Amino acid sequence: MTSDRTTERLVWDLPLRLFHWLLFCSLSASWITAKIGYDVRQYHMWLGFWMIGLLTFRIVWGLVGPRYSRFASFFPRPRLFIDHVRESFRGGAKQSVGHNPAGGLMVFALLILIAAQAISGLFVDDDIFYAGPYASKASESFAGIMSTIHHNAINFILVLVAGHIAAVVYFSVLRKQGLIRAMLTGMKSADVVSAQEEISGSRIWLAITIVIVVATAMFSLSWV
C-alpha cells in the first residue's frame, strides 16, 4: 500500500528518516543516562560522541541531500512563518510538502540546541573520573561556560521536543495529515505532493559515502 506510486509520493529520504529516529533514540538515551548519573557516565559520553557524528552527517546532508532534507528548503522566513501561524489558527493552513514554516523553524532550533548540548559536553569534567576530551585543554573560564551550557541547554531542548511532539500529534491526529507515518515511510499523499514535487530517490550511495567520511574524521579525533 505504501508503495502505491499513484496515491503516495516520496518526500522524506531514507537517510533523513534514519537520522531522525536515531537522533530521537540517542537523545532519549543520553538524557536518561544523565539522570541516572555517575554509574553510566561512560555510556553518556559515548552517546554524546555518537550524536556529534549524527549531527555532522545531518549538516552535510542539509547541503547535498534530496530537496526536503536541504536547509535551504526550510530555512526560517518570518513572513511565511507569520502567514502559516495565522492560517493555522483560521484552520485553513495549506499542507506543506516538506516542513511547514513553523516546523522548519523548530528543526533549526532543535539541531542548533542539540549541537550546543553535545559540543559543550566535550569540555565538561566531573572532577572525579570522567572528563570530556577537551576539558583539560580549554581555559578554566571557557570550560566553566561550556559546563553551564551543558547543564542548562537540555531544559530548552526538552521544552522544544515537547512542543515538536505536540505539534506533530496535533497535525497527525486532529488534522489527519499523517506526519508520523510520513516520517516512518517517507511517503505523503499524492493529494499534497504533485508529481514534480516528489523526490526522485534517497541518494543512498551518497549518504553511505558521507557516513564513511564522517566516521573516519570522528575516529581520527580519538575521543574514545
Add this chain to the structure above:
Amino acid sequence: MSDGNPVRREISATLITLSGAARMKKSYRLVAFLTLPVFFGCGGSEQTAASDAAPTAAQQVAAEPISAPEIDRASQRAAEVRQSVLKLISNNFGPMRNMARKEAPFDAPVVRKNSLRLHQLSLMMADAFATDTRGSDVVTEALDVIWETPEAFAGKIEALTTAAGALAESAASADEASILAAVGELGQKCGSCHDDFRQDD
C-alpha cells in the same frame, strides 16, 4: 597554552561577557572577597566588647536576634570549610584517577599516602557539613537535600569512609589491578553522592 592564543582568549572573554550567570558569580565572589575583611574586623571588636563584661539578664532579653550579616558570615565560613575539605579530597584523588585512567604510571607509595589522607578527610565530612546553610546567600553547589535527608547524606559519607579504608588496605598489597579497582570503587562513591547532593554548575 590556551592563554597564549589571543584569538581564543578574545572568544572566551566575549563569552564571559555574554554569560550573565558567570558574570554574576564572579561579582559575587568579588563582593565576598572585598567585604570579608570588614566582617572579620567587626567580629574582632564585638568579641572584645563581649568579653569585657558578662551581659546582665536584662541585656540578654534586650539582645536582638542574630543579625543577617552574622548569619551570612557563619554560612560563608561553613561553605569555605567544606569546600576546602572537598578540594583536598579532589587534590589527593587526582593522581590516583590519572593512574586508573592510564594517564600516569602506577605509583604505589602515592596511592598508600593519598588513600590514608582520603580516609582521614572522609572523617571530617560530617563536621564540615554540620552547618546548615539553606536559605543563606552563599555561592554553593551544596543542595538543600543534604540537610533535608541527613540520614541519606550520612550514608554517603560512610560509604566514602569504607571505600577509602578499603583502598588504603588494598594499597598495602602489591596487586596493582585490585588497587586500581579500589580507586574506581572510591570514585564511584564520590560520584553517587554528587548525583544526589551536588548541584550541576
